[in-house]
Structure formats: structure tokens, C-alpha cells
Amino acid sequence: MPKLRTLWWSLGIALLALITALSLLPLRGPEIDLPNSDKLNHAFAYIVLMLYFGQLVGTGLRQRWWVVTALISYGAAIECLQSVLPPRSAEWADLVADLVGIGIGWLLLRSPLGRTLVVFERRLASSATR
Numbered sequence: 001m002p003k004l005r006t007l008w009w010s011l012g013i014a015l016l017a018l019i020t021a022l023s024l025l026p027l028r029g030p031e032i033d034l035p036n037s038d039k040l041n042h043a044f045a046y047i048v049l050m051l052y053f054g055q056l057v058g059t060g061l062r063q064r065w066w067v068v069t070a071l072i073s074y075g076a077a078i079e080c081l082q083s084v085l086p087p088r089s090a091e092w093a094d095l096v097a098d099l100v101g102i103g104i105g106w107l108l109l110r111s112p113l114g115r116t117l118v119v120f121e122r123r124l125a126s127s128a129t130r
Contacts, residue, residue, distance in 0.1 A: 002117040002121055003121055005056070008055075008056055008117060009056060012052055012056060015048075015052065016049075019045055019049070023078045024082065024088065039094065039096075042075075042098050042101060043097045043098070043101035043104070045098075046075065046098045046100075047101040049071055049101075049105065050068070050104075050105025050109070051114065051116075052117075053071070054067050054105065055109070055116065055117045056117070064106070064109070068102055068106070072098070072102065075094075075099075076095060079091070
């Protein structure tokens with residue numbers, strides 16, 4: 001589990017704020033000429049969120065299920081807000097893409113990517129002692 005918890009949680013909250021702004025504000029980014037690119041964006045965002053917050057809570061199954069529950073609630077809340085904020089619109093398919101991203105993120109927690117924050121802290125500590 002990462003040791004710089006305050007830093008990581010602060011960055012995580014900033015990440016959530018960024019995703020919230022991108023989801024709710026009428027911003028137009030570059031158009032990606034791929035079928036279902038919006039769903040790919042949703043899945044990617046939730047892969048990152050699950051991978052990030054899954055590392056912060058540790059390896060316990062109960063803690064990681066809390067992350068899953070929180071991310072599903074967050075995704076549902078974003079969709080509800082989008083349903084009342086023009087020009088945005090809510091779609092069930094977006095929530096499904098969020099769930100797919102959460103599932104992939106869960107699986108990636110078991111890979112070397114699931115230790116990214118700890119590895120980063122070790123490298124930071126070793127460079128500070130040089």
C-alpha cells in the first residue's frame with residue numbers, strides 16, 4: 001500500500017474533479033473518428049479510476065468492493081446530472097462502459113500496474129537519497 005497517502009488521495013480527488021468537469025461542462029475536444037469513441041472514453045476513465053483507487057485502499061477484497069461501489073455510484077450520479085444539463089445527455093450504454101472499465105481496472109490491479117504507486121514511491125525515495 002502506498003505510504004504517501006495524503007498526496008495520493010489529494011491527486012485522486014483532483015482526478016475525480018477533472019473527470020467530473022469533462023463529463024458535465026459543455027467542452028468540445030478533438031473528435032475521434034472511431035466507432036463508439038465516447039464509450040471507449042468512459043471505459044478508459046473508469047479503468048484509470050479503479051486502478052488508481054484500488055491501489056490506495058490496499059489489497060483487501062472488502063476495501064476494493066467499496067471502491068467498485070463508489071465508482072458505480074459516481075458514474076450513475078454523473079449520468080443523472082448529464083440528463084438535466086444540456087447539451088449533455090445520459091445513456092445506459094455509458095454506465096455499461098463504466099462497468100466494463102471498472103472490471104478491467106480490477107483485473108489490472110493483479111498485474112504489475114497494480115503496484116504503480118508503490119514503485120513510484122520507491123523510485124522517488126531512492127532518488128532522494130542519492
